[in-house]
Amino acid sequence: DAEITQSPRHKITETGRQVTLACHQTWNHNNMFWYRQDLGHGLRLIHYSYGVHDTNKGEVSDGYSVSRSNTEDLPLTLESAASSQTSVYFCASTKQGSQETQYFGPGTRLLVL
Amino acid sequence: AQSVTQPDIHITVSEGASLELRCNYSYGATPYLFWYVQSPGQGLQLLLKYFSGDTLVQGIKGFEAEFKRSQSSFNLRKPSVHWSDAAEYFCAVGARNTDKLIFGTGTRLQVFP
Numbered sequence: 001d002a003e004i005t006q007s008p009r010h011k012i013t014e015t016g017r018q019v020t021l022a023c024h025q026t027w028n029h030n031n032m033f034w035y036r037q038d039l040g041h042g043l044r045l046i047h048y049s050y051g052v053h054d055t056n057k058g059e060v061s062d063g064y065s066v067s068r069s070n071t072e073d074l075p076l077t078l079e080s081a082a083s084s085q086t087s088v089y090f091c092a093s094t095k096q097g098s099q100e101t102q103y104f105g106p107g108t109r110l111l112v113l
Numbered sequence: 114a115q116s117v118t119q120p121d122i123h124i125t126v127s128e129g130a131s132l133e134l135r136c137n138y139s140y141g142a143t144p145y146l147f148w149y150v151q152s153p154g155q156g157l158q159l160l161l162k163y164f165s166g167d168t169l170v171q172g173i174k175g176f177e178a179e180f181k182r183s184q185s186s187f188n189l190r191k192p193s194v195h196w197s198d199a200a201e202y203f204c205a206v207g208a209r210n211t212d213k214l215i216f217g218t219g220t221r222l223q224v225f226p
Contacts, residue, residue, distance in 0.1 A: 031212050042119075042203060042218040043157075050212070058213075090156060094212060099145060099164050102214060104156035 003027075006091050006105040014113055019078040021108050023091030029103075030096040032074040034058075034066060036087040037107075043090065049074055050096070081112045115140045117206050119217035126194050127225050134189040134220050136178075136204030145207035146187040147214065148178055152200045160202075163187065174198070199224045 004025040013019050023032065030051050035043040045058030047066040055066050063085060065077045078085055088109050092102040116139040126132055138144055145164050149157040161172025168180040178189045187204060201221045205214040 033213070035216075040218060043216040045213060045215075048213065092157075096212065099162075100212070101147075101159045101162065102157075104149075104158070106156045107154075 004105040025093040029093040117217035147205040
């Protein structure tokens, strides 16, 4: 069955370290999204991509970057982790078209000490 | 700018009671509207979505939602809640010219036996 996976599921890191969170989908979806979930804020969009080599900033993109070298993967990099980036991160994907459902991965819980 | 408001942070109901979760949106045109559910430690799962046509939308797990343009609302309802419905519920709005979603801050539902 097609799916969307995230790794690692849990990560502890130190302030200043570079961290990369992986997202992989097997639906061949064009669109992929990264969100962070924090209490009181719901899900906020970090970065998104509409296809290979396309990346766009969301509402909370500072301190994060993404790259899209193939259809299946959209890794999220924290260049220099900060305690404010402690959060739960969700990846999602969808076929092209704003009526399409976004399918979510299981999430990565990141703790920055 | 688009926005979504879920005024109830936490709702508690008894098993078998009816449920209504509120969602209000701000958008200049007719939006695409979604309700997602998140069980503890899980990703988000789509319950239902509205694009056009009949303003009463049926979803999975016995949920329905009604789009009311005059009130800018898209409230989620269920006639009889089950203990397994305990979760966090997110309303989201999507623009018709983009594949992005804006999420509300969520409503946590607790169900007592």
